[in-house]
Amino acid sequence: MSENRVPVIEVESLRITIDGAAVVDGVSLTVAPGECVAIVGESGAGKSLTARALLGLAPRRAAVTADAMRVGGTDVRGLDERGWRSVRGARVALVAQDALVALDPLQRIGSEIAEPLRLHARAGGALRDRVLALLRRVWMPDPERRVRQYPHELSGGLRQRALIASALAAGPAALIADEPTTALDATVQAKILGLLREIADAGTAVLFISHDFAAVRLLADRVLVMRDGEIVEEGAVAEVLEDPQHPYTRQLIAATLHEPREAGDAGGETVASVERVSVAFAGVPAVVDASFDVRQGTTLGIVGESGSGKTTLARVLLGVQAPDTGSIRWNGTHRVQFVHQNPLGAFDPRWSVGRSLHEALAAGGVPRAERRERVSALLGEVDLDPSLARRRPSELSGGQRQRAAIARALAANPDVLVLDEPVSALDPSVRERVLRLLHRLQRERRLTMVFVSHDLDVVAAVADDVLVMQGGRIVEQGAVAEVFAAPQHPFTRELLAASGVRRP
Template sequence: MTGAMHEPKTLVDIRGLTIRFPGANGGEPLVRDVDLSIRAGECVALVGESGSGKSLTARSLLGLAGPHAVIDASQFEIDGRQALRFSEHDWRSLRGTFAGLVMQDALVSLDPLRTVGAEIGEVLVHHRLARSRHERRERVHTVMQDVGIAEPEHRANQYAHELSGGLRQRALIASAIAAGPALVIADEPTTALDVTVQAQVLAVLATRLEQGVGVLLISHDLAVVAGIADRVLVMHNGEVVDSGTTASVLNNPSHPYTRQLLAAQPSAQSRGHRLSSARFVTTMTARGQAEGDTPASAPVIVREPLPPRRARSQKVVLRVDGIGKHYSRRGKDRGDTFTALQDVSFEVHEGEVLGIVGESGSGKSTCANIVLGLVEPAAGKVEFLDTRWNGQGVSERSRRDLRPRLQYIPQDPLSSFDPRHSVRQLLEEALWPKRLSGPAVLAKSVELLEQVGLNAAFLDRRPTSLSGGQRQRVAIARALAPEPALIVCDEPVSALDVYVQAQVLDLLAELQGRLHTSLLFISHDLDVVRHLSDRVLVFKDGRVVEEGEAERIFAAPEHAYTKLLMSSTPAYRRSYLDDKDRAHGPVPEREMS
């Protein structure tokens, strides 16, 4: 009896959840027969690819599945109440007080016209939880301190765009927990954040767990899940295909899809291999044989090798010499100068992949914009294909002939595509410098699509009708169209789920090796950079603090900041997958398909 009294309260208890939208998906449910329970002080993670039903399942707990959603379940209890009978008033009273929602993109989720303090205090006003402005202000400052925001009195008066990525995400968490909810629903809260900021955000969620708050975490990052979740549900095509404790699901996955997700993650041993080909196979452990026992089975990861690459050329494609960039601050710091880049120099050789890593605000994207000729440096110079690329006397007119040889793959292709244009028009625009005839343009467009794993049927599709992975493939095809010497890739896979990321990275590696194109690859994901890059630059506060061969940088970092980046990488990434690869040595070639 005593043990039952102290058992953590069940916050969510759902059985047989089915969600459908009339007229959508051919009438078939988007979520089917899902069981989900969350207790106080427990973190439950939903993982799976985009479109698997994770976010739809989570939003149904707040009555936010959509105005036309048809929800059915044999049991749907929220805070001990049958929520299928909730009115809109019931849901509104529950949001913020019982459950708080943390979205993926804080800059989009926070109101740009209101201060952070007003945003966090909104739930207190709505639910009348503060008797006066003074009390509300004090509670806002307290919750900001709780999530690790220093100087809350100052920060509360700032707007979202004035905060760093980490502070914005903390402010979003503060707005979700300001009313002291028993449940926090975090939907991809660390996607696109660098590893140090990611660690800070996860620490905030871990603190709430210690205080007895339940957490539902939606993520495609298995390393993040491994570090904080108690239980995991793996969703695929709207169904839960694998579930259990985090250790059991990640160490001994039972469903082929879960195994595919785990194997597709980049690791120290994946370099030179196709990530999307990775799979678990079972081998017999040497220990069991040596002891005379029945040989024990152990899963190891098998991958197909990428085609051999040509050796790096000594020809320099891009030379960056001592570039710097400064900006004048606005607002209360008007007149002060912010240094975005200071004395940055490097070279990119023909056929080389140069990775750039560093936290948000370290100067990575500013450097990329200078290389692309979109921003003028305050100091230094850039040479592309032995031609002065920017600086005094260099205009866009003088760059025009070489412009097609320098291409760009963005993080979010949808925002860089004209939504009115079809894929055919996007590729025709990229092929315009080649002055091809109409039939030749069509043939080349089809060839480009086939190179990136698509076909002619996609020519008449528009960007909004494509999945995230398909849009990224079109972006790569567009970048390859003018046969560039260098492609700048700025976080090209950060928003993609694990398996789509694996396919895109395989595509980049295969095309780069075959075409001998140079890549300047910018990413906050150290495992992705290690998997793909030949050399690495580490940026910190606008400077290059360490550079060298990729394997040397990752195996034996020398600078304190590089060591901090490596240590901030979730432990699952640093050890688990590498151990799986190393445990039994190379797998015989005959086992590869």
């Protein structure tokens, strides 16, 4: 940041309390024109509350105070809702995490982007021309067609571009991006981060909220690390990433960088052989001519973007999706269990965790008299206190729910676990604990695992072998260390470049 540039965002000693308890305490930051500043931390750190205070969107029960809080030169302390409406969109705008929720499902994309132009009288000339120009600015393909579409008709990456175009419509001096790439595939994420960098380089001040240091590495100039409502470390991104001073910062960075597992002869005989399997839905190919083996006691990673066919292939292995052509041959009898991406949706919300585990044990043939003891043993095995059996899934944290889902899968004493994006929604350190848990369970139970993910760093941490899928086809496969070290297919190279995975 140049010293002579007046900050667009300036905060001194921000404090936010809810019901008298401090959730943000003493936060100070500045963001200059053309600069991207990242706030990094895990859920509950206070980073999103800090950002929302700058938009006048703190929770009603929250009390917000600061020695200074200016946005675009305006002191926003004490603004009423009418005052905030004149600031939001015109001087500072928000790009939220979930574009499908943030965009109005009943409005076409063109109308959504036109709304802030009407609200702040910034249309100038023809409104449609201005909307199309905004879509072109965010590199929206075929903007003339997209303006007529609804949010559900766009992919995740295109929805996020539309949301960014809407945020930029009234020409704000500052853009706050709150976890804008969390749910996106690696290559799409890289494109959105590149777009945000272009927006910053064009003169907009960007405040980027994230729990992912890999994303921060690609985008930001400076970084603030938050924990429990306080900033524990700050500095230039390169300095903080290369020489972190605080133990918490070192923990977060370590959780986002894994060396690929070394190739070896771990694993024994072939558990399953998939030969030339194809699946189509309504005539549209989902999996095309897939062939591979799953080896005993190893983890097979399946990677690719959304729509690449990886989840369909996992469903074929589970036996819940029959292939149209081709075959799966199991070497003997194997019990296969599934761990879902969203455990909150996978559990019955009306039941306690203990009851769900009881049902799973009953389905596995465990005698009634043994079930209570087995429930406690299963929870202990996944590092959960047995007392949590009394809670409903909504009363657990994300990491606790995912471990409970793993415990339920283990109740049937499986030989093979199929896991579909099991850590994609978790903070880095929580994700790391779950990955270590899976590694321990695999070793202790001699489990074979199939791990579906769009996160190549996670696959590097857990997998022995990997399949890379694109458009329903397996474009590359082999030992993860070999594929990541010397990728042969252009799409694999693109995925690795976008994800920032370190090559051995």
